[in-house]
Amino acid sequence: MGKVHPSVVILTGAGISAESGLRTFRASDGLWEEHRIEDVATPEGFERDPELVQNFYNERRHQLKTVVPNAAHRALAELEQGWQGDFLLVTQNVDDLHERAGSRSLIHMHGELHKARCQRCHGVFRWEADLGAMTPCPSCGAHGELRPHIVWFGEMPLELDRIGEALERCSLFLAIGTSGNVYPAAGFVRMVPRQARRIELNLEASMVAGAFPEHRTGPASETVPELVRELLG
Numbered sequence: 001m002g003k004v005h006p007s008v009v010i011l012t013g014a015g016i017s018a019e020s021g022l023r024t025f026r027a028s029d030g031l032w033e034e035h036r037i038e039d040v041a042t043p044e045g046f047e048r049d050p051e052l053v054q055n056f057y058n059e060r061r062h063q064l065k066t067v068v069p070n071a072a073h074r075a076l077a078e079l080e081q082g083w084q085g086d087f088l089l090v091t092q093n094v095d096d097l098h099e100r101a102g103s104r105s106l107i108h109m110h111g112e113l114h115k116a117r118c119q120r121c122h123g124v125f126r127w128e129a130d131l132g133a134m135t136p137c138p139s140c141g142a143h144g145e146l147r148p149h150i151v152w153f154g155e156m157p158l159e160l161d162r163i164g165e166a167l168e169r170c171s172l173f174l175a176i177g178t179s180g181n182v183y184p185a186a187g188f189v190r191m192v193p194r195q196a197r198r199i200e201l202n203l204e205a206s207m208v209a210g211a212f213p214e215h216r217t218g219p220a221s222e223t224v225p226e227l228v229r230e231l232l233g
Contacts, residue, residue: 005086006083006085006087006170006172007085007086007088008086008087008088008171008174008187009088009090009093009166009168009173009174009192010076010090010173010174010175011092011173011174011175011176011178011180012076012090012091012092012093012098012177013091013092013093013177013182013185014092014093014174014178015178015179015203015220016070016093016176016177017093017097017178018222019070019072019219019220019221020067020069020097021067022064022067022097027165033056033059035056038153039052039053040052040218042091042100042153042154043063043152043154043155044156045120046152046159050108050144051132053147053148054130054131054132054135054148057113057148058131058152060113061114061128064096067097068097068100069100070220070221071222071224071225071227072176072221072223072224073100074099075223075224075228076176076186076224076228077098077101077103079182079232080102080104081230082232085171086107086166086169086170088105088107088166088197089103089106090107090109090163090185090188091106091110091200092109092168092178092185093110094108094110094111094112094150095113096112096114097210099122107159107162107163109151109159109160109163110150111148111150111158112149112150112157114126114127115127115148115149116131116146116147116149118145118146118147119146119147120140120142121137121145123137123138123139123148125139127149131147138141138199157184158192160184167192168191168192170193171193171196171197171219172197173192173197173198173199173225174199174200174201175188175189175198175212176201176220176224177200177201177202178200178206179206179207180207180208180209181207184189186207189208190211196213197213197214198216199212199215200212200216201216201223201227202215202216203219205217
């Protein structure tokens, strides 16, 4: 029989993107880029003022063009390329920095800034340009039905079944730059097999740090490349 290679699941959060210059989603004052979360990250906020919400995400897309992947993003792409077993990277981030660094086996559980979704036909489209409150859907032609392909508060994260299956069979779980207070992602560490190796990499202990036997403290751009070098030998 051939050698059985270990499988890895990696969860990344806002901390990894913050090192590229993107502000984290959950600021301590409850604001995201000076806006109340309720106004720009809920279905109710979109229903109330679609133009405000579209403009907010248009600005986030513009901001993405001003930043580049950092050493942590690049190291994870390198790990994927060199890893012999199953590999899955799950990110809570809506930016495209992982893709730009070279990651391919990737799930954006909270959606993507560079995609739009139609509320009428449910089509999902790659979207680089600005979205307006009345932009027509490229598939069904409906006006006023396109929204950012972002999972807002009160909505179900994407691809949870696929993520759950990967977690249940993984032998290595890494959590990088996550606060541990956003569920269901904060509960992922409890879903991996008991014998799996679990490592948290963060600037400080997360809310679920007790579930991780190993910790690497410091900037992701330093701790992640160092760990990847160890893992790839």
